[in-house]
Amino acid sequence: MAEFALDPRLAADSIPVAELPLSAVRLMRDANYPWLLLVPRRAGAVEIVDLSMDDRARLMDEIALVSTALRSEVPCDKLNVAALGNMVAQLHVHVIARRREDPAWPNPAFGAVPAKAYAPGAAEALASRLARRLT
Amino acid sequence: MAEFALDPRLAADSIPVAELPLSAVRLMRDANYPWLLLVPRRAGAVEIVDLSMDDRARLMDEIALVSTALRSEVPCDKLNVAALGNMVAQLHVHVIARRREDPAWPNPAFGAVPAKAYAPGAAEALASRLARRLT
Numbered sequence: 102m103a104e105f106a107l108d109p110r111l112a113a114d115s116i117p118v119a120e121l122p123l124s125a126v127r128l129m130r131d132a133n134y135p136w137l138l139l140v141p142r143r144a145g146a147v148e149i150v151d152l153s154m155d156d157r158a159r160l161m162d163e164i165a166l167v168s169t170a171l172r173s174e175v176p177c178d179k180l181n182v183a184a185l186g187n188m189v190a191q192l193h194v195h196v197i198a199r200r201r202e203d204p205a206w207p208n209p210a211f212g213a214v215p216a217k218a219y220a221p222g223a224a225e226a227l228a229s230r231l232a233r234r235l236t
Numbered sequence: 237m238a239e240f241a242l243d244p245r246l247a248a249d250s251i252p253v254a255e256l257p258l259s260a261v262r263l264m265r266d267a268n269y270p271w272l273l274l275v276p277r278r279a280g281a282v283e284i285v286d287l288s289m290d291d292r293a294r295l296m297d298e299i300a301l302v303s304t305a306l307r308s309e310v311p312c313d314k315l316n317v318a319a320l321g322n323m324v325a326q327l328h329v330h331v332i333a334r335r336r337e338d339p340a341w342p343n344p345a346f347g348a349v350p351a352k353a354y355a356p357g358a359a360e361a362l363a364s365r366l367a368r369r370l371t
Binding site: 150 | 282283284285289292293295296297299300303304314315316317318319320321322323325334341342343344346347
């Protein structure tokens with residue numbers, strides 16, 4: 102069986118937050134929205150339905166854990182949870198804290214506006230705060 | 237406790253497919269994509285994370301069931317699974333069969349192009365075929 106390796110595009114677009122039992126948690130490099138990814142460490146996984154039943158249950162638990170951490174840490178009017186994968190096939194679940202004042206509201210955040218850089222150190226600081234809530 | 241009632245906008249935009257233990261399954265009136273909704277019959281539910289742990293497990297099982305039925309019934313290059321709720325707060329999960337030839341690919345389907353009407357009877361026929369796979 103092939104070993105899991107994070108897709109290079111996901112790796113480039115995000116920084117590490119934490120390793121949960123199933124998923125790597127990453128923070129997107131986009132200050133427009135506090136935006137997390139869960140990437141199940143299963144080589145070749147593309148669709149949620151193709152995970153084992155146990156892994157699907159783990160994924161749901163981790164979506165709930167990450168959702169709780171995210172909205173505890175940042176202002177949030179609505180969570181957006183999505184597994185799309187049209188651009189990057191490797192299974193990844195977006196968990197995004199949306200605000201009515203964010204630049205894409207009420208539309209989906211995906212591709213809505215160009216990514217905005219975090220101030221130096223700000224993404225890493227947010228990732229650390231989230232990691233403390235997750236581990 | 238208030239009784240569950242389907243949001244009027246979701247009701248207007250979709251037709252019934254099946255009733256699963258947790259969720260009403262609906263087919264969107266949009267022939268651009270075979271597009272299902274799961275709507276957990278829990279009054280006031282907005283976020284996945286606010287469902288009980290049992291209901292979250294049921295929701296994941298029903299996402300998997302609906303995903304399997306959908307891609308067995310229609311051509312599908314990628315499933316898109318998403319709970320957004322920025323426009324309609326009532327918790328609903330989109331499960332969309334995407335094709336590389338569809339009018340929004342590779343972008344998300346939400347709001348990408350105007351909904352296209354099904355031929356008379358075609359949506360109901362697809363809903364019936366899906367219902368047989370779900371029940």
